[in-house]
Amino acid sequence: MATLRPRQQEMLRFIEHFMDERGFPPTVRDIQYGCDISSTSVVDYNLRALTRAGLLKRSREVSRGIELVGRRPRTTRVPLLGSIAAGQPLPVFPADPATLGDEDHVEMDAELAKNKDRLYALQVKGDSMIDALIRDGDVVILQAQDQAETGEMVAAWLIDTEETTLKRFYAEGPRVRLQPENTAMGPIYADARNVQIKGRVIGVLRRYE
Amino acid sequence: MATLRPRQQEMLRFIEHFMDERGFPPTVRDIQYGCDISSTSVVDYNLRALTRAGLLKRSREVSRGIELVGRRPRTTRVPLLGSIAAGQPLPVFPADPATLGDEDHVEMDAELAKNKDRLYALQVKGDSMIDALIRDGDVVILQAQDQAETGEMVAAWLIDTEETTLKRFYAEGPRVRLQPENTAMGPIYADARNVQIKGRVIGVLRRYE
DNA sequence: GTTCATATCGAACCGATGTTCGCAGGAAAG
DNA sequence: CTTTCCTGCGAACATCGGTTCGATATGAAC
Structure with a gap:
């Protein structure tokens, strides 16, 4: 498995933090603004990469269709x-x-x-x-x-x-x-x-x- | 506190089950179809009732902005x-x-x-x-x-x-x-x-x- | 009867949101 | 150099989805 890009790590941390605070996953645009990314397509791109890496599951075509997997308890x-x-x-x-x-x-x-x-x-x-x-x-x-x-x-x-x-x-x-x-x-x-x-x-x- | 309506109990059970299965909360329309309700406004109405009863929190204007509170551990x-x-x-x-x-x-x-x-x-x-x-x-x-x-x-x-x-x-x-x-x-x-x-x-x- | 609160229904509005497409810079490979 | 792949960018599209509004039905209170 390729090593995780800094941007992808940042996105992962943002998603975890968001879910702790709000109780439900963020939207693509939540991640975009939260990580200072210029386009939703970049978020989608890296979300796909994270999915391939097995770090999250996505329900396509579904708002907030993000589920973190294998999280260590915090x-x-x-x-x-x-x-x-x-x-x-x-x-x-x-x-x-x-x-x-x-x-x-x-x-x-x-x-x-x-x-x-x-x-x-x-x-x-x-x-x-x-x-x-x-x-x-x-x-x-x-x-x-x-x-x-x-x-x-x-x-x-x-x-x-x-x-x-x-x-x-x-x-x-x-x-x-x-x-x-x-x-x-x-x-x-x-x-x-x-x-x-x-x-x-x-x-x-x-x-x- | 008024006693919970059967429909509200059914909605609550559906939301719990949905979150277990999918990892994120359902939409108003998910609840509508899942509980055989004819209109989204009815879902909204009962969601407000459940919120008043303190059984869930809502983030208004936000898709899937539903968070269960005080759930009994299953x-x-x-x-x-x-x-x-x-x-x-x-x-x-x-x-x-x-x-x-x-x-x-x-x-x-x-x-x-x-x-x-x-x-x-x-x-x-x-x-x-x-x-x-x-x-x-x-x-x-x-x-x-x-x-x-x-x-x-x-x-x-x-x-x-x-x-x-x-x-x-x-x-x-x-x-x-x-x-x-x-x-x-x-x-x-x-x-x-x-x-x-x-x-x-x-x-x-x-x-x- | 009237009045009021509760619960439901159907429809529409409009912002939110996932997806896609074309394009571009840069690094690595040829 | 060119080609290819990875990554990022911006815009547009079509649908999703929360909200609102008017109307209806039921039952309790008066």
Whole structure:
């Protein structure tokens, strides 16, 4: 395979960036303006070259008919808002991400964050979810949402005791069961009106030293 | 929030399916034909409703300017080709996925499989990767590839001893280091020509009883 | 009955967009 | 030198595709 031309590399980077930002592929003219190319035919020419190189697939005669193949997963930044554990208060939610420094973010797989919004991260204190392979010190990635389905792992706010806890969520009629993943611990039962779902766990990060 | 109309649910399912298949969002007319709707204005009408409901974002005046938000992760089927461990043979690769029954597949997050091809799964024997949270009995998802970057977790085939092993890959000049994630075990050193990469680990599954 | 909101339909408008064609400069091969 | 291939350029074409508008139907509220 011939080596990739600089212009083709630039186009590839532009397409990746565009899809991250917008969620759908760019048009030929998007690429043209984004890469300072003087003609759409040049874009088409190099798009063909990239297709031959196997770096993307095209659906001809179709607007935005570009699909990237074999992408390495990239990462995205998620604000780290605090920590969470059974029996300990969670900082006011949502904390303002704008006030956070660089150190208060975590990197995560961009594929997981794709098409998701309002993500945040919390550091886990305690081993109540050890059997779900979530340990003390791990960072969980959550999607902010106020509803949950049965069996999902969620951050739940207990209104009366002002506690936040990381558990699996089970709706059981008028009450909810918050189930730890630790055989040494029993579930928490609470009135449904006393439980506010703060987010659903969509990922876990652990850093090795 | 008002409950979703059947037509809107159908449109949502169509959009999801379309994006899985094609890698980019459908046009208004794609949705029209795909859902047997008589007019594009009806599609537009219901698309606005779905936008109000927060289920998708639209870039107005832009073809295919549809982005799904908050999608529940769906799953995809990956063939389970066998097992892998240090010191034990791997079945001939690739086994023919067509000959496998339903029991020989695993379900995995479709987001992880996005834009990836030639995925397969192997069941792990032994605890050589215990510190990477991969235990005996776990299933690892691999992307078939014959090259790896330093630090990636790979399935490596040692040609002379006819063994396959799951390790982290480190290129060290003329030789390669295959590093287990278990403090009780030491690395394997091998001549680079004697090592053939079979795939890169992109996911791990564990089933709880 | 009237009124209003919801949902659908058909048609048209017009900008967006993929494709194609002729042409040109430059490098490599003859 | 000429020829050939690669790459870039500009313009034009035909269709694609998002949007809008007026009309219709249904049902709930009054």
